[in-house]
Each structure stands twice: as structure tokens, then as C-alpha cells.
Amino acid sequence: MAEEILRIENLHVKVEDTPILHGLTLTVNRGEKHVIMGRNGAGKSTLASVIMGHPAYEITQGKVFFMGQPLDELDVFERARAGIFLSFQYPAVIPGVQVGTFLKKSVQSVRQEQLKARAFRKELNEAMNTLDMQKSVLARYVNDGFSGGEKKRLEILQMLLLKPNLALLDETDSGLDIDALRIVAKGINQIAPDAGCLIITHYQRLLDHVKPDFVHVMINGQLVMSGGPELALKLEDQGYDWLDTPEVEA
């Protein structure tokens, strides 16, 4: 029987006084890759932020469960330690904090154990090799002066090291060239068998490398249609306008 990782029930969310999500329901099991597509402003990133616990968003109705536990009981860092990982669309820049220091602190915090230097270095080297990353990045400040592609690779590097139960990937493919896209997809595919993945994207091209189990379309804060990989191909071909008819929205 499939192990449930994420269950969202009739989720309504607002930011300040603006409602964003209007009754969203979704279940993600371990080993499943779910893709959410939709126009800009549909609420896709809001969903990822709410699951991660961003304080700007308020759940007004509904529930989110992570491995059976209600998420509203957990602070952001507790969610991370429980195994939720968000690859940010716009990762924060943290001047003065070296990537190497940050990675070590992060892994220690999530695993709640002191890392053995040699073992961590080996693990880090392997992950960086997978993503074809230069070691010099470890001495740079977190996302400071990084190109779009470098930021996304660093996000995926963190995901490989943190080994989450739930990976939320918010437009991780945006701004990547073809080679970088392939490398990032390799990272996603590496963790996917052992995690639930929720991938937010605008483009079919990522799905050439990461085969989804489910594709959902979000319009105005609701999942209006779900299907298999063929749905993404249809969206790529026809856009979203055909989903705007009242029958479909209903």
C-alpha cells in the first residue's frame, strides 16, 4: 500500500486580505511525482509556501497533513527537520555566509546530529559531482552574485543532502539552460523514488527528463483538472484558455 506523505484537504489560504487558494485538495504518496501547472498568479507558489510554513500566508479553512501529522502544529524549522524541503523560486541571498558553512549547519540541523567531517565531505563531494558543481562554490556566499542556474543547482544540492520525504520544487527549471536542466532533473530523479515530489513548473521541457505520475492544472487557487503526462503536453500545445470554460471550471 502506498505511503501517504502529503494530504491537503479543502485548503483555503489568504495573504493579508487577499484570498489565494480556494478549496484545494491533493494527496501525494511516497515515490509519486506530482506536477502542478498553471498561469502566473494562479496560486502555485502560494501552495508551496504554505506547506513550508511561510508566515505571510494564513490558512482560513482546511487542513494539511504531512505523514499523518497536521502541519499547522509545526514551525518552519520543524517542518524542515520532519523532512519537508522547498526548492525556492527565488532563494534568499545571505551575504557573508559561506555555502560550505551553510550546508553543514543545515544538514546538522535537519539530522539533529554532529556530522563527522570526513563522512560529510564525502557525501558533499558525491552530491556536487552529481550536479557537476565546482568545489569553489563552497567558499562563496549563499546565492550572493549567483546566476539563476547556479542558484537552482544550489537548491538541488541542498535537496540531495537533506534527503527529504517531501520535495517541493517551485519553478526549479526556470532560467536553466538545456545542460543545467538535465543536471537538475538528474538530482530530482535521484531523490524521487524515496520521496513525494510536488513540482511546480510552466514548461513541458522539464518533464522530458522527470517523468511525472500526475499533472494537475491550477486556476484561480483550485486544481481544476488532473491527468497524466499527456495533460502537460496538451497544455504546452494549447495553453490554458480551453480550461476557462464554465463547464471545466465547475
Added chain:
Amino acid sequence: MTYATMAVPSRALHLWRYTPWARIHPTSVEEVPETTPIRWSVSDGIALENGAPSTLGADDIARVFLLEAATEAYTLTPGKGQQTIHIRAVASGHAAIGRLHLNIKHDVTVIVHLSGEATWAGVHITGEVADNVRFGYGMVNELSVNSKLLRCEDWSLGRDADVQHASLSVGGFRCKNDLRTRFTSSGSRLTQAVSVHGRDQRHVDHHIEIHHDIERTDSSLNVHAACDDRSHSIATGLLTIAKEANHCDAGQVFKNLLLSEKARAEAIPELEVLADEVAAAHGAASAPLDPDQMHYLMSRGLDRNEAASLVVEGFMHHGFSSITNQVLVEEMRTRLTVHLECELKR
């Protein structure tokens, strides 16, 4: 001029507005109390020479006071081939004073580590950097949390000298730092960086003067202060470019990170530019913790305190980003990390 004949400086003066002389004097302002000497020890058994010049800054009350109250003074002249020298300065007793002159004739890095439990510590460091020398200088203030500190420095830079000056201020509860550099020959450059961590009711005042008396000299100053609890950081910069000092390039940037509602930080750059053909710029900014940075770090498993501590560490370390002397940068980073780890455990 003697201390007894000098008037107590007015608070209307830029230099004394935020930390008046009476608040940093060890006893009452009319007296020159008995003091004990700061104990210096130099790495690799390098010997200090007795005596130091007393002419630099002789019209300033703090310097005159330190000169008259000190019982000892030393000079360090690093030899050729010496790369990094660590100097431990330990202040103990009711009032401790140390006067040290650095006679820099060759490329070298000197790092002073100031520590101890003295109720009051006074330090006057002077330095002359010879022509065409690359000099790195660091001061790490790790005094007891109960100590007062009066620190004066006076630097003179020779032709084509390149000086990197880093200060990490994490010790003492009331600290007055008066740091002055004068360019006396053309072609020289000063890169100065200060990082301050304020907590509890710590009061840290940095007054930094950089005087471009001669043409074709460059300076950059970065001051980063992270203030928590009810602490108060003040940074006043006085940058002067003399009338004949064309083709100078000088900049000052002050940044404050406010970690609590009651923390305060003043950043007051002041420029007096009399030459026409120069580039001179200044900027100041104060802000609380960035919620996006906090959220990002917490989403990676760090709790709120750990995340804030890492942001502070990064912010303070970033204050040294203009310093290219890696020995200096690594030493500042190490001492800062040790300090913040101790703070986390408090």
C-alpha cells in the same frame, strides 16, 4: 600641552557627542589615576623594544591622557620575512594602559588580540608604514563584558603603501574607539573594515578619521554593526580631502543590523572635500533582520536563534569583504564564530 591644562571637550563636538569624555574616563575627569601596564606577548618570541614616539595626536585629550597615565610604552619593528605576528594584550586590574608603536618597514600582517578583566583599559597604538609596503593589521577586542575601553590609533602611510585594517569589536560594555589615518605620501591606499556585535547594554562608539592630505591616495571604509538587546552602536566617520589632494578616491559605508526593538545604531559619515578632481562617496543603512533570509534558513532546519545567529555572523563577516588579506579575514572569521557560538550557549 598637559592633561591638567586641557578643558573637558564639549559634547557639541562630533567626536564627543555620543560618548563624552566623562563617561569613558576611568575615574573622575580631573585626575590622571594610577594605572597598571597592559601585558603584551608576541608570537614566536619576538621582542618588543622599550619606548614609543609620543608625538602623534598630541593635541587630543584622550591621547594626552593615555600618554600621561601610561607607565610603559613599546615599539615593535617586524623583521624582513616575518609574515604574520600575533600580539596578545591582556588588561587586568582597576585601570590598565598599553602603548604600542608599530614600525612597519616590510610586508607583514600584525593582529592584536585584546582581552582581560580590567575594569578600564586604555590602548594607544600608533604606526608608521613605510613606502611601498603591504601591511595587514587586525584588532580583536575580546575584553570582559564588564570592561570599559578607550582605544586610540594613529597611522601614517608612506608612498605607495597598501594598508588593510580590520577591527572586530565583541568585548567590553562601553567602548570608545578613535581611529585615525593620515596619508602623507601619494599612491597609498587604506582599506578599513569594522565589525561590531552589540548585546545587553553594550555601548560601542567608533570614530574613524581618514585624512587625505596628499593627492592620489585611496581609502575605503566599511562599518557593520549588529545590535541586539538594548545595545547601542555609534559610528562617526570623518573623511577629509585637502585642497591640493586631487585624484583621490574615498568611500565610506555604514550598515547596521538591528536585532531588537530597543537596540540603537547611529551611522554618521562626514565628508570635508576641498579638492575638485576627486571621487568621494558615503552611505548608511539600518535595517532589522530580513524575514526572507530568516525564512530561508529556517526552511533548512535552523531554529529561529540559529538562523538569526547565522545571519548576524554573515552580516558581520561581510563587513570584512573588502579586505583581501586572507590571514586577516580568516582570523576575524574564527574569532567571530567563537564569539557567536558562546553567545548562542548563553
